[in-house]
Amino acid sequence: MRRNLLCSLFAAAWLCAVSLTQATMIEIQLVDVDVQYDSSTGLITDTGAPRDPLTGIFVFAGGALQGSLTSSNLSFDLSIPGVFGIDPSGDTVTSAAGGSLSIFTPGLILDLTLDTADVIYNPFGGSFDFVFVGTVGSINAQNLPFVPGIGGAVSVTLSTQADTLIANATEVTSFTASGTGELEADLDLDPDNVVPEPATLALLAATLAAVAVRRRD
Template structure:
């Protein structure tokens, strides 16, 4: 086998390995103690400076990162605009696009997401569930305590127990809620990408020599 063919074979194998590892690597961020308020149009955290969370856990491919779970220096800024909820037993509504989620972590680490439409299920027995599935959450910026960054799209879900609800004319006017959720997405394997670029360069050089 020629040098070019051997290198090409190695490069093909590396690409297959890279594809497998990209599918396997997953970053999961769990959070608890999120306090929310709803004013009839927007669902957001209760604090102007970010709601202080109870805990945040971060796993990379099923392994907790150093320091996880975190219990201090953690907060979340969340805003979901354009949300109308009917005062019925069960209401499924879709928010407007343009929301945001900022997760603050110890040591200046953070994750900043932009939100498109959000599917929200309101149950009149005092329960709320929000699902940001598929492509509705995209990474704006990040600095996470993981070996690799998280890539778009990101899936976000949370559920909350509702208290202090007010309603009029068949619609929910306001409520307070407290809940927990999860952020997850595939990691971006930067070191593997660099290795593939290097192998491609070797293959190109081998072709020139042959």
């Protein structure tokens, strides 16, 4: 009887740990992203002053829509440094690290420091597509709507089409482009680190199980 009780309690503790550590993918979609590039500075930035307005923010968890914002107060601030030598015939260029991405609603809901990003230029088919694929170096602040928070590895993708483009024989010198943005990350149920980690909770559950068995003795 004691053995069965012990096994049941430890199994419950293990299942508790599994459920708490099960990753849920969070997707944050940004609508009407506008960016610009200047080869003399190597910077890709938003086109706003001081920020570029967005027309929508959609938040998904595990593929299911959690909520959306479509007010006139939405905006984002972007800086991707160290982008040089984009070949006008098509190219992939890696940026420097240390860029930034911030999202406002109108208050700040997410502030990220970016790692390097791949800037992919596809001029074929007459559409002049620019795709920016990068990862996040650090999450500096977050106060997200509809979900507790994000954590783990965070990726950022901007899919845009050039509105204007200037190039010489060797490089793209400037462009403006518009499109959409998407952030993907794991759900963080405790972004402020108030609740103990899942491993700590599992250890606590196992300890309580052992105490319960001893008391039955």
